[in-house]
Amino acid sequence: MPYVRVEITGGATTAQKLAIHKGMTDVLVNVLGKNPEYTFIVIEEVSSDNWGHKGTSVAELQKLAAPKPRPPRVTVGPKKAAARKPAAKKAARR
Secondary structure, eight states, rough: OOOEEEESSSSSOOOHHHHHHHHHHHHHHHHHOOOOOOOEEEEEETTTTEEEEEEEHHHEEEESSSSSOOOOOOOSSSOOOOOOOOOOOOOOOO
């Protein structure tokens, strides 16, 4: 009777959790020949504040990895095209 405990940080949808249940069960059935009737998968969600990695919390790592907001571009007005002098035609060489 397999019992699998999966710990993840929060945020998984119900559909994603159902996919984990099915996927884990399928692995145990296909690899070990276990009976799905007696296979149990438990998903426990842990707050990212309570999950540590690299000496800090996952919540802090996620904050550091988040893209920084870009300041809005300020435009003063339409750019004026520089006055151009007509290009002088070159004399054709013969």
